[in-house]
Amino acid sequence: MTRPNSLYRRLLTWLLLPLMALGGLMVLQAWIEARHTADRAFDRLLEAATLAIAEQVQWQDDRLWLDLPPAALEMLATDAEERVFYALYDARGRFVTGNADLPGPPRESDGEASTLRFRDLSWHGLELRQGIRRSRLEDWRQRERFEVRVAHTREGREGLTNELLRANLVYILGMAGLAGVVVVLAIRGALTPLTRLRRAIRARDPRTLAPLELSLPRELAELRQTLNELLARMRRVRANQERFIGDASHQLRTPLAGLSARAELALRQDDPQRWRDALEAMQATSARTSHLAVQLLSLTRLDNPEYQPDLLPLDLGTLARNAVRTHWAGCHRDGIDLGVEAPEAPVTVPGLDWQLEEALGNLIDNARRYGARHITVRVVVTPPVLEVEDDGPGIPAAQRLLMLRPFHRGSDDPEGSGLGLAIVDGIARTHGARLRLDDGTGARGLKVSLQFPGEAS
Amino acid sequence: MIHRLLCLLLLWLSGASLATADERLHYPAREMDGEAPGRLVIHGALDPTYARPILADFHARYPTIDLTYRNLDTLPLYRRFLEAPGEVDVLMSSAMPWQYRLANDGHAQPLNTPEARAWPAWARWRRELFAVTFEPIVMVVRRELIERFGRPASHADLLALLQRHPEVLRGRVVTYDxxxxxxxxxxxxxxxxxxxxYWDLIAAFGATDTALAATTGEMLEGLIDGRFWLGYNLLGSYAREVVERHPGLEMVVPDDYTLVTQRLALIPRQAPHPDEARRFMDFLIGKAGQQVIARETSLGAVHPALTGPGTAWALRSSHGDAxxxxxxxxxxLATLDDLKRQALLTRWQREFTRHQASLAPTASQDDATRPADARQ
Structure with missing residues (x-):
């Protein structure tokens, strides 16, 4: 609750703030209501007083005459001892008698014979409530209009208002307290499953990837579901890794066992010529094994998701020509036609030259090994593509994706490690390039292409 | 001879002085170390005879206050205050409606002291207006009348007396005009x-050619020298002392009803020395000041804790119900209404002169019916 960014606090704030605003509104409304009620009660006094005075208004000596009943004034003063003012005005608004020249409302057109109005008035620094009665004489001849204005100060009204408000305030405060307690309890109850989830995760064995089994409300069940999906992915990744390690150790064990058997066999013989043959064979095997170890190493490095090398701009054409130059002699020896198709203008992409060289080497090597007669290394300008095409047996479309997995081989070739295409795939990923396996020209052979992102520059 | 001189002196003090305007009492401040001298200006409609013991006692308690008391008639006091509301610290007057009107119009400032809070609710208005005395309105009768007709103990007795013996009492009765x-x-x-x-009584007064006076002092004067046998509606506080000194007079507190008037004191909102004014008011409604009123004046102390002669308590225990x-x-406020005043005085005059109408029947017919018609 004291931490700045807490769900509990946020909920509490957003529930209690509106609650408090609502409470404030209720208090305001209660005050207005109380004031209104008090005014209504006390306005009766003004009404009675104006009536008592109006009844005493007469026509005498050719003028309005008032024999003021003291009781009319006394009824305006309650226990609160209000100040009392009264005045009588004639039809033209002239002061007839009274103890104060009270301002009246603007004169309206003479509609009804008798009207009664109340209003609040601020007069000489006093807050007054005024009652105004318009009436007329009910004499035989005289129908003179007149206006009685009385006013008193608000002490009695304020007293009643406060009394009413106090009763309401107790009620409102009680409700607010109850609501606050309920809100706090509700938030605590709602956040309990979160605590349970946290405890369940913390209590788990750190090595286990088994899904979480915990009954949770719907919103948290979604979180649990996501968490379980993540765990499932991690389980698959771990299975892949385990298989890779198994395959790798298997691949390394076979040539090592061969080496060991060959050496044992040679040691049983005394002929130096046999020893030499054995040593030559052992050298070839160990060279292959070390090549395999290098490939495994580079694949491990490429598979590391945290491996982010700095890419430098390089020319694909130069790269292709250099690769052809490197491998040409070997291919020529085996009677294979290795050629390059690259534009004269440089096709520049960001990349690592040694990686791309290895990729090209792997692809040319693969093509040679699977019996191609013609191998073409090609560079396309737009979009920048590096491809190697051969006229070998090719790979059926259904198996192409499998070929990218380590140790998967298209045929039982003892020479191949089964890592070539997997390494090319890793290099393509490092460069953000797309690796495609397609049929070669004329639906024969295989075309492997690396399509680099963006335009060549 | 000495007796007569004393009488004249008393008359001057109690009666005649009521009408005299602007008498001053002044108590200069005594120099004292460490205390800044204060000032206090009081305007009152209270005879110096009665004011002096109160003021002297206050001054003895607070000698560093320079005290000025100005005795004025009720109406000049009211008008002078409205003309210069900032020159006076305490206003004391027996004209209850006028004092009430000043407070009602917001000219008084509230006094929030323990004394003010303890003051009985019936003797104050808000905390602005305080009734500090308790003075019955009485009759004063000469012994000659009591010996001949008995003691008129109530208004009913008086009315019966007036109706039974109009000829004997003609010109021998006096009351306020x-x-x-x-x-x-x-x-x-x-x-x-x-x-x-009451109107029968006024008619009876008219029938006996009752003399009309402007002040209690004037009435007492006539009663002392024997011109009048009966004075009606005299201020009890003034009459008491005169009666005590004149065995020929007797004061009658009517036992059917007795009006009681009270002097009202207030502190004006614009009082120049409000602290001193509050101190004086606290004294006036405190036990000390009230004790002075009870012991040394005949004004009647109001303080609820005081008993014995000279207090409201004493008067209540003898004439409680009345x-x-x-x-x-x-x-x-109704008392101050101009039309009300005109209406009442017209009625009063009509009742007072009714006997003349009955002497001339035709005229009386007119006189009696005209206002009644007009009232419809």
Whole structure:
């Protein structure tokens, strides 16, 4: 609750703030209501007083005459001892008698014979409530209009208002307290499953990837579901890794066992010529094994998701020509036609030259090994593509994706490690390039292409 | 001879001085170390005879306050205050409606002291207006009248007396002229509210050619020298001392109803020395000041803790049911209403002159019916 960014606090704030605003509104409304009620009660006094005075208004000596009943004034003063003012005005608004020249409302057109109005008035620094009665004489001849204005100060009204408000305030405060307690309890109850989830995760064995089994409300069940999906992915990744390690150790064990058997066999013989043959064979095997170890190493490095090398701009054409130059002699020896198709203008992409060289080497090597007669290394300008095409047996479309997995081989070739295409795939990923396996020209052979992102520059 | 001289002196003090304007009492501040001298200006409608013991006691308690008391008649006091509301610190007057009107119009400032809070609710209005005395309105009768006709103990007795012996009492009765005296008008309003028989009494007064006076002092003067046998509606506080010194007179507190008037004190909102004013008010409504009023004046102390002679308590225990203190409320404002005043004085005059109408029947017919017609 004291931490700045807490769900509990946020909920509490957003529930209690509106609650408090609502409470404030209720208090305001209660005050207005109380004031209104008090005014209504006390306005009766003004009404009675104006009536008592109006009844005493007469026509005498050719003028309005008032024999003021003291009781009319006394009824305006309650226990609160209000100040009392009264005045009588004639039809033209002239002061007839009274103890104060009270301002009246603007004169309206003479509609009804008798009207009664109340209003609040601020007069000489006093807050007054005024009652105004318009009436007329009910004499035989005289129908003179007149206006009685009385006013008193608000002490009695304020007293009643406060009394009413106090009763309401107790009620409102009680409700607010109850609501606050309920809100706090509700938030605590709602956040309990979160605590349970946290405890369940913390209590788990750190090595286990088994899904979480915990009954949770719907919103948290979604979180649990996501968490379980993540765990499932991690389980698959771990299975892949385990298989890779198994395959790798298997691949390394076979040539090592061969080496060991060959050496044992040679040691049983005394002929130096046999020893030499054995040593030559052992050298070839160990060279292959070390090549395999290098490939495994580079694949491990490429598979590391945290491996982010700095890419430098390089020319694909130069790269292709250099690769052809490197491998040409070997291919020529085996009677294979290795050629390059690259534009004269440089096709520049960001990349690592040694990686791309290895990729090209792997692809040319693969093509040679699977019996191609013609191998073409090609560079396309737009979009920048590096491809190697051969006229070998090719790979059926259904198996192409499998070929990218380590140790998967298209045929039982003892020479191949089964890592070539997997390494090319890793290099393509490092460069953000797309690796495609397609049929070669004329639906024969295989075309492997690396399509680099963006335009060549 | 000495006796007569003393009488004259007393007369001057109690009666005649009521009408005299602008008498000053001044108590200069005594120098004292460490205390800054204060000032206090009091305007009162209270005779110096009565004011002096109160002021002297206050000054003895607070000698560093330079005290000025100015005795004014009730109406000049009211008008002078409205003209210069910032020159006076305490306003004391027996003209209850006028004092009430000043407070009602917001000219008084509230006094929030323990003394003010302890003051009985019936003797104050808000915490602005304090009734500090308790003075019954009484009759003063000469012994000659008591010996001949018995003691008129109530208004009913008086009415019967007047109706039975108009010839003997002709010109021997005196009362306030409400047309001239504000106090007399105030009593008339209160009495007419109390009972419709008041008008019979006025008619009886008219029938005996009752003399009309402007002040209590004037009436007492006539009673002392024997011109009048009966004075009606005299201020008890003034009459008491005179009666005590004149065995020929007797004061009658009517036992059916007795009006009680009270002097009202307030501190104006613009009082130049409010601290001193509050101190004086606290003294005036505190036990100390009230004790002075009870012991050394005949004004009647109001303080509820005080008993014994010279207090409201004493008067209540002897005339409890009959006492009708003037209610300190907005009803007093009606007294000041001009039309009300005209209406009452017209009625009063009509009742007072009724006997003349009965002497001339045709004229009386006119006189009696005209206002009644007009009222419809």
């Amino acid at each position: 409400p047309n001239v005296s504000g106090a007399g008008y105030g009593y008339a309003i209160e009495e007419s509210r109390l009972s419709p028989r 006492l009708r203190p003037v209610t300190l409320g907005p009803g007093l």
